[in-house]
Amino acid sequence: MSFNSFGRVFRFTTWGESHGPALGAVVDGCPPGLNLSEADLQPFLDRRRPGQSRFTTQRQEPDQVRILSGVFEGRTTGTPIALHIDNVDQRSKDYSEVAKAYRPGHADYAYDQKYGFRDYRGGGRSSARETAARVAAGGVARLVIPEVTITAWVEAIGGDTIDYANFDATEIGNNPFFCPDPAAAARWEALVDAARKDGSSLGAVVACEATGVPAGWGAPLYAKLDSELASACMSINAVKGFEIGDGFAAAGLRGEENADAMRPTGDGGVDFLANHAGGIAGGIATGQPVRMRVAFKPTSSILIPVETVTRDGEASEIRTKGRHDPCVGIRGVPVVEAMVALVLADQKLLHRAQVG
Ligand SMILES: Cc1cc2nc3c(=O)[nH]c(=O)nc-3n(C[C@H](O)[C@H](O)[C@H](O)COP(=O)(O)O)c2cc1C
Numbered sequence: 517m518s519f520n521s522f523g524r525v526f527r528f529t530t531w532g533e534s535h536g537p538a539l540g541a542v543v544d545g546c547p548p549g550l551n552l553s554e555a556d557l558q559p560f561l562d563r564r565r566p567g568q569s570r571f572t573t574q575r576q577e578p579d580q581v582r583i584l585s586g587v588f589e590g591r592t593t594g595t596p597i598a599l600h601i602d603n604v605d606q607r608s609k610d611y612s613e614v615a616k617a618y619r620p621g622h623a624d625y626a627y628d629q630k631y632g633f634r635d636y637r638g639g640g641r642s643s644a645r646e647t648a649a650r651v652a653a654g655g656v657a658r659l660v661i662p663e664v665t666i667t668a669w670v671e672a673i674g675g676d677t678i679d680y681a682n683f684d685a686t687e688i689g690n691n692p693f694f695c696p697d698p699a700a701a702a703r704w705e706a707l708v709d710a711a712r713k714d715g716s717s718l719g720a721v722v723a724c725e726a727t728g729v730p731a732g733w734g735a736p737l738y739a740k741l742d743s744e745l746a747s748a749c750m751s752i753n754a755v756k757g758f759e760i761g762d763g764f765a766a767a768g769l770r771g772e773e774n775a776d777a778m779r780p781t782g783d784g785g786v787d788f789l790a791n792h793a794g795g796i797a798g799g800i801a802t803g804q805p806v807r808m809r810v811a812f813k814p815t816s817s818i819l820i821p822v823e824t825v826t827r828d829g830e831a832s833e834i835r836t837k838g839r840h841d842p843c844v845g846i847r848g849v850p851v852v853e854a855m856v857a858l859v860l861a862d863q864k865l866l867h868r869a870q871v872g
Contacts, residue, residue, distance in 0.1 A: 522748065523858060525865040526660060530649040534638030535606040541599045541649040543656045545865065546586065548594030550659045557581045557599070557655035564651045564850040566839075569692035571708045572847055574839045576605045577645075581652045592659075599652040603645065608637040610838030617826045617834045621816030628827065644753040644844065647851045654854025657861035664728045664860055668852045669696045671809065673704050673843055674711065674718035694722075694849040712842040715819025715835070720845020722810045724852050726860060729795065731803035733863045735870065740799025741806070741863060748855040749810045754844045757811030761794025776804070810852050812845030 521529040525545050532539020561579040566572055579601055586597030615636040618625040623642035627634040634640060658666070669688045671678055678697035688694050691701035693708075711718045734741030742760045749758050766774050769792070777789040788804050795806035817836035824834045841847060 522751065523862040525869065526657060526858070526862040528650075528653040528656075528858065530646055530653070532601075532603075532646065532649065533635055533640045534603070534643030534645040535608050535635070535640070536603060538600055538602045539645060539649050540601055541653040543586070543597040543599065543653050546592050546594070546597055546656055547660060547865070548592055550592045551590055552583070552587050552592050552597070552656065552659060553590060554581055554583055556659065557583075557652050560651050560655045560658075560850055560854065561601070561648060564648060564847055566841075566847070570712070571692050571705075571842060573841045575607075577648075578602075578604065579648055592656075597656060599649065599656075601648050601652065606638065607838065611637050613834060614639075614836065615827075617824050617832045619816050619834055619836055620822050620824055621813070625825075638838075642753070644841075644847075644851075647753065647847075647854075650752075650858070651850050651854045654850075654857045657854070657857040660861035661857065661864055663730065664726055664857075666724065666726045666853045666856050666860075668694070668722055668724035668849045668856075670694050670704075670720050670845060670849060671723040672721040673845065674707050674720075674814075676700065676703060676707060677721070693846055708843055716842075717815035717818050717840070718843045719814040720812045720843050720848070722812065722845055722848050722852050724808050724810065724856055726795075726806040726856055729801045729803070729806050729860060731801055732871070733860070733867050734796060734800040735863075735866065736799045739866075740796070741801055741859075742794070742796045742799060744859050744863065745806070745808055745856060748859045749808065749852060752810070752848060752851050752855060754812045754815070754848070755810055756813045757809075759794075759809045760796060761807055762792045763794075763809060766792055776802075806856075808856075810848070812843075812848050815841050815844050 527545050528541050528543045530541045565579045567574050567576045582600040584598040584600050586595045670693050678700040682697040687696050693701050693704050695701040746758045774792045779787045781787050791804045795804040817840040819835050821833045821835045824832050826832045
């Protein structure tokens with residue numbers, strides 16, 4: 517398996533499995549001289565950490581990050597930054613069923629078909645434990661792009677969408693759902709509880725906005741900023757859809773409705789009267805907020821029995837016990853933010869190389 521790295525100039529590689537002793541990331545290409553300590557990264561890991569409410573998996577991982585290299589006297593040296601996170605709460609016996617039969621929707625069958633051998637404990641490398649390493653690397657990326665503010669939130673759970681008239685960014689950290697609409701957060705308590713008690717799970721839509729992205733970042737054609745963001749977000753476990761700006765809804769608009777009309781500001785700048793394009797045109801940032809939406813499917817490890825086959829090809833049924841997120845999109849929020857930060861840090865350094 518060689519696809520464990522992402523990025524061009526600002527590049528990171530993750531390593532580790534769900535039930536191994538530890539996991540982490542190596543960040544290469546980070547510019548020298550940036551102030552960096554573990555305390556800069558820990559708040560991002562704390563937001564993704566499991567076991568913080570009954571709406572996420574009850575696996576208890578402190579996710580304390582250690583910086584093993586690339587920092588001297590509190591500043592990055594320009595050399596690889598190795599980030600290390602211990603796994604402390606593995607329960608491999610919960611996975612005896614998964615060793616024998618495939619969880620429909622999870623990676624078990626596909627990994628066996630590809631490699632012929634699989635670490636079934638917690639899903640091994642296919643487990644979203646790996647996203648802890650992305651979030652740590654994303655914390656480093658944010659230091660490279662202080663001009664950019666990245667905010668993600670849950671927009672919908674199980675088809676129940678927030679009311680944007682109630683949008684309050686300060687509410688995102690005030691409930692277990694990263695929800696900016698308190699009324700929706702209250703509804704979701706009952707919704708996710710009911711799914712959890714049924715032994716089922718729910719999907720979610722995560723929205724993300726990056727403000728302060730300067731006009732000009734990005735590239736035409738094969739490295740369009742939108743395709744880089746799509747690739748980064750689609751690489752997150754359980755992501756099944758990605759939209760920039762109005763996304764699929766733009767296909768239902770007329771040209772004049774979809775146009776982001778422009779007006780001179782009078783001082784040489786431009787005001788956009790709308791942002792259907794999500795802040796990107798021709799693969800290059802326009803200076804407007806970069807807006808995207810990411811669809812997470814419902815967790816495939818559920819207690820409701822699902823028809824499946826065993827490794828030996830026998831018909832079977834599987835009920836996945838153990839500790840699982842009833843709605844993976846919730847903890848997907850800090851992961852989306854991290855992936856967006858990692859793309860934008862790379863794009864900033866690429867832009868410098870492209871235009872001098
Ligand atoms: C933050 C996060 C937590 C997740 N937790 C679980 C989980 O507890 N149980 C599970 O079956 N899948 C979980 N997933 C999803 C699986 O990792 C994912 O479905 C699996 O690797 C198969 O990959 P795919 O869904 O991208 O095809 C989680 C995903 C994310 C982003």
